[in-house]
Amino acid sequence: MKKLSFFLVMILTLRIFTFHIYADDHGTSICDTTQTNQPSVTAKSAILMDANSGEILYSKNINTKRYPASITKIMTTLVAIENCKSLYETVTYSEHAINSIEPGSSQIYILPGEKLTLEESLYAIMLESANEACNGVAEHIGGSIEGFVDMMNAKAKEIGCTNTHFMNPNGLHNDDHYVTAHDMALITKTALSNPTFRKIASTISYTIPSTNKQKQQRPLWNHHKMVKKTMFNFDGVEGGKTGFTVMARNTLVTWAKRDGLELICVVLRDNGYECYGDTLKLLNYGYKNYKAYTPLTHHTFAISDFESESSDLLIENIKTFSPYTLTVDGDTSYSILMNKSTDASSIQKEVSYDEKSKSNVFNLYCNKKKIGSVPFTLTMERP
Helix, strand or coil: CHHHHHHHHHHHHHHHCCCCCCCCCCCECEECCCCCCCCCCCCCEEEEEECCCCCEEEEECCCCCECCHHHHHHHHHHHHHHHCCCCCCEEECCHHHHHCCCCCCCCCCCCCCCEEEHHHHHHHHHHHCCHHHHHHHHHHHHCCHHHHHHHHHHHHHHHCCCCCECCCCCCCCCCCCEECHHHHHHHHHHHHCCHHHHHHHCCCEEEECCCCCCCCCEEEECCCHHHHCCCCCCCCEEEEEEEEECCCEEEEEEEEEECCEEEEEEEEEECCCHHHHHHHHHHHHHHHHEEEECCCCCCECCHHHHCCCCCHHHHHHHHCCCCCEEEEEECCCCCEEEECCCCHHHEEEEEEEECCCCEEEEEEEECCEEEEEEEEEEEEECC
16 A cells, blocks of 8 residues: 555656656657768668668668669558458459569469469568569459559558659559659558568568469568578568569668667669678668667666756655655667667656656657657656
């Protein structure tokens, strides 16, 4: 009972003696944007983005329109997942879906009238880059290929893409089918928030069982060499998508995660295996220079963490609870992107009560600039 009363008093204290109330802001930002020794890449456009905050760590011609080739299929897969009733619904492949792709382009040789589940079709799209699978899924989800492409373009606009336009679901060349490196990173960032997409795109191999048209099983293999960890190995790479057409040249999307920091790398119009070399350079640069700081990882904070020029009365009230230990409970995955040269002790914490979310909030500052906020609750225990 005594412990509970202390908890209630503390909550009331924080609600009464508040200061600098901010709107609900759960985004993260970067502390110290200093960038040194940026790599040189052969790709005509390239970007390295923090998957959590969207902060750009490296850029080269990121707003220039380029042909994406098969990295288009990231959007195709995302739109299909978001608009299906079940991954186990049946996709029946029409002659048009199969015969409207370019001869010799990537496919898994689906037959007219063949039935695959949507899940099997999406694995064929993301692993083997099957163009006919894209068409079949588009007809199934959108009613027609054209209808599905309209859904793709609507999704791009919703995400915030400003220089992207799709003409088909597979990325086969069309002069009016284009993206930018920045838009492609935004599309990938959005896709990564979907756990089903993550699972499919990070899979190394998958087997389609026998169907109504083909008795033999079909093994599928991820084309991304860094995901397969064959010729190009980078610790932390989880998934990605390859692309190539004569007009687009090589395109590559890759995401990796180390120590809580997830980075997205996009390279457009690159030359052969240099797309992997450029990706390695950019990922090495990112993890060498940046880190994720998680302010609530350790849960327990000293009284000094609540100090502020405008909170003398708040601090005095907290000090009356000595010798109790003040414990902060909140989102321990919440992170702030920081330059590795920046000391975490330079992050200032300021306590407030947010009326909109009805929660206690840590407002976080770096060099007097607000870089984020995270809600929390308090409990007290004897040491």
